[in-house]
Structures are given as C-alpha cells and as structure tokens.
Amino acid sequence: MGGNRQILVVSRPSGVPGPEHFAIVDGKLPELLDGQVLIRNQYLSVEPAMRGWLSDKGNYTEQIPLGSVMRSLAVGRVKDSRSPDYRPGDVVTGWFGWQEFAAVSPGAIIRKCKEVDLPPSLALGVLGLNGVTALLGLEKVGRPHPGDTVVVSSAAGAVGSAVGQIARRMGCRTVGIAGGPEKVAICIEEFGYDAAVDYRSAGFRNALAQACPRGVNVYFDNTAGPISDEVHGLLALNSRVVVCGTASIEAWDPAPTGPRLERNILVKRASVTGFIVLDYLDEFESASQRLAEFVRDRSLVYREEIMGGMECCLTSIEDLYAGRNMGKRIIRLH
Amino acid sequence: MGGNRQILVVSRPSGVPGPEHFAIVDGKLPELLDGQVLIRNQYLSVEPAMRGWLSDKGNYTEQIPLGSVMRSLAVGRVKDSRSPDYRPGDVVTGWFGWQEFAAVSPGAIIRKCKEVDLPPSLALGVLGLNGVTALLGLEKVGRPHPGDTVVVSSAAGAVGSAVGQIARRMGCRTVGIAGGPEKVAICIEEFGYDAAVDYRSAGFRNALAQACPRGVNVYFDNTAGPISDEVHGLLALNSRVVVCGTASIEAWDPAPTGPRLERNILVKRASVTGFIVLDYLDEFESASQRLAEFVRDRSLVYREEIMGGMECCLTSIEDLYAGRNMGKRIIRLH
Missing domain, CATH: 3.40.50.720 (NAD(P)-binding Rossmann-like Domain)
Known part of the structure; x- marks a missing residue:
C-alpha cells in the first residue's frame, strides 16, 4: 500500500478526450494533512461532461490543469481520517479523481452512501x-x-x-x-x-x-x-x-x-x-434519498456497465460519445 | 359618409409584405348589427409583426385570409353604438383594420383611451x-x-x-x-x-x-x-x-x-x-395605465412618425424592416 496508481492529464483535447490525453503513472500514497480524509477508491466514474472539464474554452467548472490527476467522481471507503466527521470504513462518494487513493478535505466529499441495501456503485449513476x-x-x-x-x-x-x-x-x-x-x-x-x-x-x-x-x-x-x-x-x-x-x-x-x-x-x-x-449541490442529499426510494419501489431501474481496471478509463469518454456504452459506464478498481 | 376606404390583402408574401400584396378599394360603409360598435379610425398602426400575421407558416395568430381587410390595431372614435358599453364620442383602440370605418363587436376593442391629457395616437405605441x-x-x-x-x-x-x-x-x-x-x-x-x-x-x-x-x-x-x-x-x-x-x-x-x-x-x-x-391581454389595461404614468413623469419618452393618408400603409412594413423609420410608424387618416 505504498503506491498510488493515477491517471494524469498530459495534453488538452480540442474535442473528445482519448488515451493520448492521459498517462497512467505510479504516484506516491498521499500524506494525510490535518482535517483530511484518506479514501481508497473502489469505483471511478466516466462522464460525458469530462470533455467540457478538459476543454480550454469557457465552461462551467474550473479547467483541469495539465499534469494533474483527472477530475472524476468516485466511490470509495475511508481508510484513515483526520476529520471528526468521517471514520475508517465509511463509504463515501465525491471528487476523488481517477486514482487509487485520494487524500481530500471534507469539501470534496459529496455524501456518505447510507443506502446499505443498494450497491455502492449507484452513487455514481442513478443515485448520483x-x-x-x-x-x-x-x-x-x-x-x-x-x-x-x-x-x-x-x-x-x-x-x-x-x-x-x-x-x-x-x-x-x-x-x-x-x-x-x-x-x-x-x-x-x-x-x-x-x-x-x-x-x-x-x-x-x-x-x-x-x-x-x-x-x-x-x-x-x-x-x-x-x-x-x-x-x-x-x-x-x-x-x-x-x-x-x-x-x-x-x-x-x-x-x-x-x-x-x-x-x-x-x-x-x-x-x-x-x-x-x-448549481444544486445543496439539494443533492435529498434528491439522492428520493431516488433511492424510487429504486427500491422499482419505478426507477438502471443499467450499469462496469469495467475492470484503471486502464479502461482511457477510452471510456470516447465510448460514451460514440454511443458504445449500454448504461452508466463505471470503472471498478478492486 | 357612404363609402369606406379599405386595404385588402390580395396575395400572400413569403417575406416582408410590400405594396404588391395589398389593394386599396372603396368598400361600403358597414351596417351595424346588434351589439356592435361603429368606429371611425383616426390612426392606423404598422407593426413588424404584420409579416407573421400574413405568413402562411405556423404563427401565433390566425392567418389573415386573402381578400379580407388587413388586420391592424387602430385608434378611432365611436360614431354609433348598439352596445351598452360604448357611446358616440368615446375614443377607443383595438383591432379595427386598415380601413376608414369598422363595425366591430366589443371583443375587438382593447380599451377606451381614457388618458385625455395625452395624444390618442399613443394608444398605438408607447401606451399600446x-x-x-x-x-x-x-x-x-x-x-x-x-x-x-x-x-x-x-x-x-x-x-x-x-x-x-x-x-x-x-x-x-x-x-x-x-x-x-x-x-x-x-x-x-x-x-x-x-x-x-x-x-x-x-x-x-x-x-x-x-x-x-x-x-x-x-x-x-x-x-x-x-x-x-x-x-x-x-x-x-x-x-x-x-x-x-x-x-x-x-x-x-x-x-x-x-x-x-x-x-x-x-x-x-x-x-x-x-x-x-x-398572451397577456388581461394585463393590458393595468400596463397601459402604468405606462401613462411613466410618460407623465417623463421617465418614458417616445418618438412617433406619423404619416398622412392610407396609401402610406402600403410601403410602411417594408420601411420598418429596412430600418427607415424613426419611432413608431403611424398612419393618420384625418
């Protein structure tokens, strides 16, 4: 558990991002600062919106800098915590990036996945x-x-x-x-x-x-x-x-x-x-809980397409734009 | 007072209507049916929207039939009335058409022009x-x-x-x-x-x-x-x-x-x-009254370009689209 496999952004796409814009590297396991939480990612998300996040044109979020870890939502388990709000074992979703381990401040955590009766990967799709x-x-x-x-x-x-x-x-x-x-x-x-x-x-x-x-x-x-x-x-x-x-x-x-x-x-x-x-992050928690109810009463069904291994991230944005996915594309790390 | 000069629509424009789409004719003074009001028009309006009213493409009002009087807002004075709500001498504005005299049911009257301190032509522009x-x-x-x-x-x-x-x-x-x-x-x-x-x-x-x-x-x-x-x-x-x-x-x-x-x-x-x-005709009266207050306190000034004679209608829509007008284009009949 000394290393941290990560996907870095190495060049800026003008259209849909592909493998040539990323590099997989072996980073160091991050050190935990006071107030931070160490998360081991289990599922990484792939979004059409990633094209915009990487674009150098005006967009709705800050541009991802070259050389940094690819921004992504993820689901993982807390391994260590220097925050009073999170304990080891908590399953959380948030902005943890395309990497194995993330040391984040609580602001990067969107919510705890409290729906223990439902698969945690749903936090990236139908509940996310x-x-x-x-x-x-x-x-x-x-x-x-x-x-x-x-x-x-x-x-x-x-x-x-x-x-x-x-x-x-x-x-x-x-x-x-x-x-x-x-x-x-x-x-x-x-x-x-x-x-x-x-x-x-x-x-x-x-x-x-x-x-x-x-x-x-x-x-x-x-x-x-x-x-x-x-x-x-x-x-x-x-x-x-x-x-x-x-x-x-x-x-x-x-x-x-x-x-x-x-x-x-x-x-x-x-x-x-x-x-x-x-723009509606303050309504995210209540919306997620309502969606969980819809899933439980089967008025809301979903499809996931879970692929194994971080390498699958590299071509996945292209796949979405080509319509090659069948349901929410998720990358499982372990 | 036996005749009624009118402008009829004689062909349907594909773009901006011009003189070739209209004909000036001498019609008969209309007979007044029970409930109707006879109005002598003083001012006729010219609107950019007339292009749409004459178009054969889907639009927001009923198409004007070929052979009928050109639809228009106007201001005029009641000459005769078989409606209890209007008396001879009332100044009214409404859908009276490009013609000298109109016999209309009260539904065609938008409002009485009660602002006697202001020019009646304003009912076609800044108050209309x-x-x-x-x-x-x-x-x-x-x-x-x-x-x-x-x-x-x-x-x-x-x-x-x-x-x-x-x-x-x-x-x-x-x-x-x-x-x-x-x-x-x-x-x-x-x-x-x-x-x-x-x-x-x-x-x-x-x-x-x-x-x-x-x-x-x-x-x-x-x-x-x-x-x-x-x-x-x-x-x-x-x-x-x-x-x-x-x-x-x-x-x-x-x-x-x-x-x-x-x-x-x-x-x-x-x-x-x-x-x-x-879509907001039920708010027209209150809006007109508020606008009259703005005009009176001089926070709302206006320009009118009043031309004399019904013939001026024929080229006026073209003028609007060519930007040849300076202010609200109005045709004065007498």
Whole structure:
C-alpha cells in the first residue's frame, strides 16, 4: 500500500478526450494533512461532461490543469481520517479523481452512501450525478404537468433513462430518442417509455412526429444538434427545453451551425434553458434519498456497465460519445 | 359618409409584405348589427409583426385570409353604438383594420383611451402594443435586477426604446444596439441608454463587449440573426433572453442557419424564452395605465412618425424592416 496508481492529464483535447490525453503513472500514497480524509477508491466514474472539464474554452467548472490527476467522481471507503466527521470504513462518494487513493478535505466529499441495501456503485449513476441531474433538471426547468409529452434524447443513457422513468412517475407520456434498434428496444422494454424512435433510421422525423401527436411539452436535451432540431420543430405552446448536454456535437470551437431557433421559440413561446446539476449541490442529499426510494419501489431501474481496471478509463469518454456504452459506464478498481 | 376606404390583402408574401400584396378599394360603409360598435379610425398602426400575421407558416395568430381587410390595431372614435358599453364620442383602440370605418363587436376593442391629457395616437405605441410588450416582456421574462446589464436590439425602435427606459427605471445599466450613427445618438440623447453601439460599424463586436464589461444579464431581442449572435457570446451566468422579434431575418422559410447556441446556453445556464404580448391581454389595461404614468413623469419618452393618408400603409412594413423609420410608424387618416 505504498503506491498510488493515477491517471494524469498530459495534453488538452480540442474535442473528445482519448488515451493520448492521459498517462497512467505510479504516484506516491498521499500524506494525510490535518482535517483530511484518506479514501481508497473502489469505483471511478466516466462522464460525458469530462470533455467540457478538459476543454480550454469557457465552461462551467474550473479547467483541469495539465499534469494533474483527472477530475472524476468516485466511490470509495475511508481508510484513515483526520476529520471528526468521517471514520475508517465509511463509504463515501465525491471528487476523488481517477486514482487509487485520494487524500481530500471534507469539501470534496459529496455524501456518505447510507443506502446499505443498494450497491455502492449507484452513487455514481442513478443515485448520483446522473439521477440527480434527471430529477432536478425535470423539476427545476422541465416542470412537466401530468399528461404532458416529454421527449428525451440519449434516452437509454445514464441521465436519459432516469428522465424518462421519472417523467412517467409524474404522469407524463414519455418518448425516447436513441441510436440503433437495440437501444430503442431497451427504452421500451426496460425503461418503460411509451414510445421510442431511432435517430439513425431514415424515418426518424416521421416516427418522432407520430410519437408526439399533441406536440412536445418538455424536451430534455442531452444531445443538441440535428436530433434536437427535429424535436424543436414539434414543440407545443409554452414548452420547455432543458439543455442538459450536447453529446452529438464533436467539438464546439468553432460552434457548428444549424437552423436558427428564434422564430420557433417566439411563435411557440418556448423556453430553452441550460441546466447544470452542480448549481444544486445543496439539494443533492435529498434528491439522492428520493431516488433511492424510487429504486427500491422499482419505478426507477438502471443499467450499469462496469469495467475492470484503471486502464479502461482511457477510452471510456470516447465510448460514451460514440454511443458504445449500454448504461452508466463505471470503472471498478478492486 | 357612404363609402369606406379599405386595404385588402390580395396575395400572400413569403417575406416582408410590400405594396404588391395589398389593394386599396372603396368598400361600403358597414351596417351595424346588434351589439356592435361603429368606429371611425383616426390612426392606423404598422407593426413588424404584420409579416407573421400574413405568413402562411405556423404563427401565433390566425392567418389573415386573402381578400379580407388587413388586420391592424387602430385608434378611432365611436360614431354609433348598439352596445351598452360604448357611446358616440368615446375614443377607443383595438383591432379595427386598415380601413376608414369598422363595425366591430366589443371583443375587438382593447380599451377606451381614457388618458385625455395625452395624444390618442399613443394608444398605438408607447401606451399600446409596443409599450406593453416592453413592460411585460421585461417583467415576465427578462426579470432584471437593479444593477443588471440589459441589452436591447432595435434599441431606438418603438418597443426597444421603451425597454431601455423601463429597464433604466428599474436600476439597470442599459445598452442599446441600433443601425447607424443617427439612431445610436438618439439612443443616448433621447432614450437615456448608458451606452449604444452601431451594429453596422466594423467595430461592433468590440464596442458591444466594452459596453458590457460584466456581461449581459438580460437581452431583449427584437432582431435575432448575427446581431444577436454577438450578444449571446456575452451572456452572463443565469442570464435571460427575451425573444420578442426577429426583425433582422428577411424570411424564415427555410430557416436561415447560424451558430448553434446550445453549448453557450448550457454553460451560462441561460434561458431563451419567446414572449408575445397577446398572451397577456388581461394585463393590458393595468400596463397601459402604468405606462401613462411613466410618460407623465417623463421617465418614458417616445418618438412617433406619423404619416398622412392610407396609401402610406402600403410601403410602411417594408420601411420598418429596412430600418427607415424613426419611432413608431403611424398612419393618420384625418
């Protein structure tokens, strides 16, 4: 237990980060300063948002400096503590990075994983950033009413699959957009969407319109781009668009072009609003607990794709952008 | 008083309506049905929104049928009444059309012009659709806080000039965007903007950025298009964009392309929302009265450009889109 395997950021990607932007190194086990907690990571997270965290363009979090450990959420167990709030054995989730061991101050810990009846890895997906994004993005921005039609892009993904199920709990008609017949089938059979359409199919536009006969009241947008253009064309009066992710766009510098949306936004009195869950960290704990209840009563199911070994981090962001994942991508260390 | 000069819609424009889409005819003086009111129009309004009302694309009001009188707001005097609520001599404003006489049911009357100390033509501008759009668009969607930077496009126009002054009343820093040095000067000297920039000048981007050193909290967008793209680049965190008009876009079928906005909306947690004052007709009376108070205490000044004779209607919509007007364009009939 003298070493600490870590993934460092060694160059800055202009688009989607790949193995060439990282290096795996053998670091030293960190020394614990007063007030700090030593965590041994068990699960590391992979997020589409990592592209933005690494970008040199303006973004919503501080840029990750070159040469530092890759920023990541993780779940681990407290090995040692010089903080009165944490004891060895506590299972915690927070900003622990792509590494085996992290010495952090309590501010980096998001919460203790108190749901001992549920797998700890859920703290990275359905009870964590993804699930909370789905729940609060719907509640704060989407604001669906019972009977509304809610359309979700990346509908089978870690965020999208939770959006669809939570909207269904709220009494909405849910329509998922996903890539390929396998994901479309999962949307219907596993995540309970009322309808699901394949954006890669030639009949996408017509199929989407048929799935939304009364128009779209809420669009939870995880992709942007041409997929979203089709949804915008179907917006109902006073509809709300939650801009949560832009997964279909390879790079934003320079911004790609698309049809201008202003006229449709005006005519439909639509509202298009950016949502970033990090603005709601003070509601994270209560949201996680509510999501755990949904999981327990089986109104919220999830998919995890757990891969073994830190090396798997290196290609995982690319996999997300290529749609090669099936559920929340998590890296298990031990 | 046996005839009724009228402007009929004779063909449907694909872009901005011009003389070729209208015909002036001598109609018959309408007969008054039970419950109706006969109004002799004194002032006719010209609105940028008329392009949309005439369009065959989806819009926010019923399409004007070919062969019918051009829809318009107007101010006139009641000549005869078979309604208990109106008496001859009342000055009223409402949907009376581009014609000398209108026989309407009370539902077409928006309000009696009770501000006898103010010119009745103001009912078409600063106390009417334009002023109410400015006031309610700011209050309902823009929601500026004191100290916010509020940017307005078409800043010297009938809506924009009111937006700037009302935002200033609210304690905001106001920045106007207008076309040409004359309008820029009017923005500063007449409408009290803290800064004004000329979108036709080569230094537009830099001048706008310099005028908004803390970013843009509220953008009241009357133009859309490349002008708005520059404002979007300066949006502050949690900013609000009021999409009120798209005057810079010649035609929307097909929609022109521009840089995709989603990433910036997401990163800035911005909200881009369509506003149409016709959704707030129940607040029109109280808003008009508040605006009249602003006019009386001189915190809200206005410009009218009153032209004489019904023929002037024919080219007036084109004039608005070409920026050839200086203030609210109104046609005086007698």
